[in-house]
Amino acid sequence: MEFRHLKYFVTVAEERHFTRAAERLGMAQPPISQQVQKLEHEVGTPLFRRLTRGVELTDAGRVLYEDARKILDLVEQARCRVKSAARGLTGSIRVGLASSVTFHPVIPEVVRAYRESHPQVTISPSESNISALVDDLIQERIDVAIIRQTSPVSERVKIAPLLDERMLLVLPPTHRLADSARIGLADVAQERLILFPRSIAPVLYDDVISACQCAGFSPQLGQESTQVASAVSMVAAGFGVTVVPHSIQQLHHSGVTYHEIEGTQPTAQIVVAYRSGESSKVVRDFVHTAQLEARRYKAGEVSNRAAGSNATDVRVRAIASSSTGSLHLQ
Missing domain, CATH: 3.40.190.10 (Periplasmic binding protein-like II)
Known part of the structure; x- marks a missing residue:
């Protein structure tokens, strides 16, 4: 049973007419009739009753229509999800944060800005020391890390300066x-x-x-x-x-x-670290957002929202509320 057969069958069922179905699909009517006949032969029963001015579904046709409609909908949903993933609009990202950088006011702004531009991406932040985060990055336990500058530890890791x-x-x-x-x-x-x-x-x-x-x-x-x-x-x-x-x-x-x-x-330089040759649009967009927010901060466009508050409460609340994932503090 081919996908195109189901598509032709559903269109005829909805139009209740072969000619109108052909017009909707932008093709000639004879090929549609032939493909529907092949489908009927494959399932071993008529799917339509031919009428004077169109067609109507048989009992077997109604059963197949329900399932075929679901299949076509699922395929369309998959197509949309694939396109969204390719554009970096869906998926998930695991963000590692060095303990000291979480106090900096630009960090919640990075997470917030990324979430606003990528609302369907789940962000899972975690906190640790720099060496542990670099190791987590190499071992692919996280996707990106915001850390203090460190000496090159692997050709698999690239560093982009922020502040x-x-x-x-x-x-x-x-x-x-x-x-x-x-x-x-x-x-x-x-x-x-x-x-x-x-x-x-x-x-x-x-x-x-x-x-x-x-x-x-x-x-x-x-x-x-x-x-x-x-x-x-x-x-x-x-x-x-x-x-x-x-x-x-x-x-x-x-x-x-x-x-x-x-x-x-x-x-104390703050940098964003990611794996060399990273192909994920989700990760590359996060790195770009981090760099953009850092430039805005240096230009005085990002205010210190944490000023005057308890720093530990602020950094946990600000980052956690900016993500769609969970915050794991060590």
Whole structure:
């Protein structure tokens, strides 16, 4: 039973006339009559009763019409879904987010803008550290990741820059410099510096160390922290001082103060990572949206909607409400 036979049969059934069916299909009438006769021969029973001024379905014809109509509808739906998928309008995308980038106001805007332009694409965000996200990307557990800049780890991963974010110095409120708006790194040369393990983000780690060396000292490295929020808490607990991306000051903590860095400043670049040779239109559109929103942010078109609110609540609420999928925070 061929698809075209079903199409001809359904058209004749709906028009109740071979000539009108031929006109609707834009073809001659004899071939339609021949194909319907072949279909009747194949199913072993007449499907139409021939009348003086047209045709009507037999009981067997009515049964076949119901099923044939469903088949044609399903084929049309499949055709539309395929076209939508090819245009990147349907499907799903798994987005990995480095823990520290979720504090930046541009990230919810990226997710929101993508969802608005791709309402039928399900977005499933998840949060982890940079090295874990790069591995997840290579192993195809996620489709794209927004992370801090990292050194090339595989030719299978491509990096597209989004933003350069300046760093802030974090001190306990009892520190002798806690009332200073701007502080040089050399002023805290004797303090223990809380950093993340270099394996997590080697480019950012080296940038911080290099900034200290440019200020004339090699830092005394203290306890390590794998999460930015934890590093801030460690400062409050008296373990030392730390430097964090500027957007982390949204994390209001009564036990710390945030300060601009005077002189050579380390920067924390935000990038979007995706697999080399990525063919998915869904993924390529997400990367394009991220770059577009980053340009808008740099041009001052994206406001900081999270300002003045609890940062953890804001980042979870903003990203979760911007996606059609679930948010998995680790």
